[in-house]
Amino acid sequence: MKTRHFFWRMIRYRPGYYLLNLLVWTLIHMVPLVPGLLTKAFFDHLEGSYSLPYGVWAIAALLVAAALGRIALIYLGCLTDVNVRTRISMLLRRNMLAHVLREPGARAIPSSPGEAISNFRDDVEQSEDAVSWSVDMLGLVGFVAVASWILVSIDLQLTVLVFVPLILVVTAAQIATARIQKYRAASRESTAKVTGAISEMFSNVQAIQVAGAEKRIVDRFVQLSEHRRDSMVKDKLLTETLTSVFTNSVNLGTGLILVLAGYKMRSGDFTVGDLSLFVYYLTFVTQLISNLGNFMTYYKQMAVSFERIKTMLQGAPASLLTKAAYIGIGKRRVGEGDGAAANGRKSDSSAGSIATRDMASGDESKESPAIMASIEDELLIPVYQAPPLEILEVRGLSYRFPETGRGIEDIDLTLRAGSFTVVTGMIGSGKTTLVRALLGLLPAEAGEINWNGERVERPADFFVPPQSAYTAQIPRLYSDQLRNNILLGQPERPGSLSRALHAAVMEDDIGGLEQGLDTMVGPRGVKLSGGQAQRTAAARMLVRDAQMYVFDDLSSALDVETERRLWERLFEERGNAACLVVSHRKAALAHADHIIVLHNGRIEAEGNAEELLRTSDSFRQLWYGEEVG
Numbered sequence: 001m002k003t004r005h006f007f008w009r010m011i012r013y014r015p016g017y018y019l020l021n022l023l024v025w026t027l028i029h030m031v032p033l034v035p036g037l038l039t040k041a042f043f044d045h046l047e048g049s050y051s052l053p054y055g056v057w058a059i060a061a062l063l064v065a066a067a068l069g070r071i072a073l074i075y076l077g078c079l080t081d082v083n084v085r086t087r088i089s090m091l092l093r094r095n096m097l098a099h100v101l102r103e104p105g106a107r108a109i110p111s112s113p114g115e116a117i118s119n120f121r122d123d124v125e126q127s128e129d130a131v132s133w134s135v136d137m138l139g140l141v142g143f144v145a146v147a148s149w150i151l152v153s154i155d156l157q158l159t160v161l162v163f164v165p166l167i168l169v170v171t172a173a174q175i176a177t178a179r180i181q182k183y184r185a186a187s188r189e190s191t192a193k194v195t196g197a198i199s200e201m202f203s204n205v206q207a208i209q210v211a212g213a214e215k216r217i218v219d220r221f222v223q224l225s226e227h228r229r230d231s232m233v234k235d236k237l238l239t240e241t242l243t244s245v246f247t248n249s250v251n252l253g254t255g256l257i258l259v260l261a262g263y264k265m266r267s268g269d270f271t272v273g274d275l276s277l278f279v280y281y282l283t284f285v286t287q288l289i290s291n292l293g294n295f296m297t298y299y300k301q302m303a304v305s306f307e308r309i310k311t312m313l314q315g316a317p318a319s320l321l322t323k324a325a326y327i328g329i330g331k332r333r334v335g336e337g338d339g340a341a342a343n344g345r346k347s348d349s350s351a352g353s354i355a356t357r358d359m360a361s362g363d364e365s366k367e368s369p370a371i372m373a374s375i376e377d378e379l380l381i382p383v384y385q386a387p388p389l390e391i392l393e394v395r396g397l398s399y400r401f402p403e404t405g406r407g408i409e410d411i412d413l414t415l416r417a418g419s420f421t422v423v424t425g426m427i428g429s430g431k432t433t434l435v436r437a438l439l440g441l442l443p444a445e446a447g448e449i450n451w452n453g454e455r456v457e458r459p460a461d462f463f464v465p466p467q468s469a470y471t472a473q474i475p476r477l478y479s480d481q482l483r484n485n486i487l488l489g490q491p492e493r494p495g496s497l498s499r500a501l502h503a504a505v506m507e508d509d510i511g512g513l514e515q516g517l518d519t520m521v522g523p524r525g526v527k528l529s530g531g532q533a534q535r536t537a538a539a540r541m542l543v544r545d546a547q548m549y550v551f552d553d554l555s556s557a558l559d560v561e562t563e564r565r566l567w568e569r570l571f572e573e574r575g576n577a578a579c580l581v582v583s584h585r586k587a588a589l590a591h592a593d594h595i596i597v598l599h600n601g602r603i604e605a606e607g608n609a610e611e612l613l614r615t616s617d618s619f620r621q622l623w624y625g626e627e628v629g
């Protein structure tokens with residue numbers, strides 16, 4: 001999609017609001033035609049070349065009325081402009097957010113969170129600015145057309161001189177266009193780097209302190225800020241230089257006209273009223289030129305922002321940015337996820353076909369009313385309930401990180417209901433990548449996943465409760481009560497929370513917290529230990545009754561005894577659910593029906609612990625290495 005299509009689609013989102021804004025601002029820019037003519041009539045009356053029908057006071061009253069009318073219109077224009085701006089920026093941000101939430105979780109944004117914030121904030125604002133400035137054009141061009149016609153009928157030669165600066169300025173702006181884009185891209189990029197560095201610093205304060213790296217980090221921050229200052233100054237300087245070119249070329253034109261008008265007045269061809277009209281209209285022509293320049297600048301800057309936003313989409317069609325959607329203001333319109341679309345998905349889903357569900361959940365490029373849904377509707381997919389798990393088969397699963405070329409290759413895996421499978425291997429052998437690719441948190445490059453023989457087309461949508469639940473290697477807690485961190489919006493069913501807490505071996509920890517489950521935890525609350533955080537994440541997983549539980553190195557922060565209790569309890573409580581566990585600890589390996597040993601992203605050996613101790617060197621190293629360690 002080209003920038004102009006993006007621009008056009010933003011306008012088309014709420015055409016009524018845009019047209020109203022256009023109308024109001026066209027009137028605002030056209031109204032000054034009236035005081036110009038009134039002023040001319042006034043001076044011509046004084047000079048005696050024209051007689052006013054209702055006298056000088058009527059002119060004064062009309063001038064005041066025109067000024068008041070314009071003030072009222074400008075007030076209205078501010079309201080309509082805010083309405084258009086808000087809707088456009090909310091739509092862009094909403095669609096960007098919906099896209100981020102639909103991307104494979106582990107690669108939802110291609111950059112740092114700080115850079116993503118800059119995309120959400122600055123780049124959206126830039127796009128909104130360009131649309132907002134476009135509404136001035138019609139009124140200003142209309143003003144110039146009517147004013148030109150009036151001025152040409154008075155004096156052709158002088159009128160032409162009004163437009164010479166205009167042509168000069170447009171040419172200058174066109175020449176400077178390439179540079180504006182370059183400087184704007186550089187300044188946006190350097191801003192993103194600074195915000196990225198701030199977010200990294202804030203999230204790694206402890207690591208920086210223990211490494212004694214404060215000075216190095218601050219030096220790097222200063223360097224990035226310096227670079228940003230440099231590129232911002234260039235960007236601003238060029239923008240301001242262009243603005244001054246716009247304004248001053250017209251001022252020069254005004255001077256020329258005044259000189260020429262002086263000669264003409266001496267010869268009696270030109271009245272004081274004519275001069276007042278020329279001078280009055282010229283001010284507004286100046287405004288047109290600088291606004292035209294502003295609009296061109298904003299448009300070019302928007303082109304840069306659009307490119308940056310597109311990189312955030314990671315190859316998804318840019319049309320999804322401007323896809324009509326409900327933004328929470330006013331009434332939902334047809335095709336904006338009025339609930340019917342979501343219900344449609346639900347009923348398709350309840351038919352139980354994994355393939356049907358996939359079609360309904362949508363390919364972004366096939367725009368149909370069914371996918372024109374609000375974020376909530378789009379994310380309401382997990383209502384799907386697959387038939388009870390009998391067998392999950394993974395064939396040829398592959399994923400490589402583009403940055404390092406490392407990952408997993410050609411993985412085959414079978415999980416049966418009630419089974420306990422452990423994935424093990426040395427550090428960096430691909431264990432986490434395997435579970436993430438299986439769950440759709442990374443976009444698998446090849447491979448097939450079948451649930452009871454039926455193909456799972458979109459693992460990211462499918463592998464959520466009640467099909468599966470997952471605990472990541474590094475659990476994230478929110479600044480909220482412990483209870484809410486575990487339930488995460490799920491309604492509390494009688495006994496479910498206490499069962500999950502028991503299975504996750506958390507009762508003693510809860511007893512030790514002054515406010516128990518109501519204790520605030522997370523970044524702004526009580527700091528839990530690594531093991532407590534991991535078990536909170538396990539409880540969060542276990543409170544969701546799932547048919548498959550996936551643990552990524554759950555026990556890495558647990559002592560041996562707690563870990564042993566955890567696996568034992570899990571064994572008792574899991575019912576017929578299948579467990580897929582990433583671990584190299586004996587407590588987990590000893591429970592396993594089946595163990596998969598990964599090496600450099602490939603399956604090196606598999607079997608139970610006894611078999612592997614006989615056949616696999618790597619496995620022996622892992623098994624005995626723990627004892628040595």
Ligand SMILES: Nc1ncnc2c1ncn2[C@@H]1O[C@H](COP(=O)(O)OP(=O)(O)OP(=O)(O)O)[C@@H](O)[C@H]1O
Nearest residue numbers: 401403404406407426427428429430431432433434
């Ligand atoms: N975000 C990433 N970008 C690029 N390469 C990555 C990324 N994450 C992991 N890798 C690489 O992919 C390979 C597999 O990593 P993975 O995290 O799956 O290993 P692992 O077996 O889970 O390791 P660990 O035991 O340390 O958790 C490693 O070589 C790693 O360097």
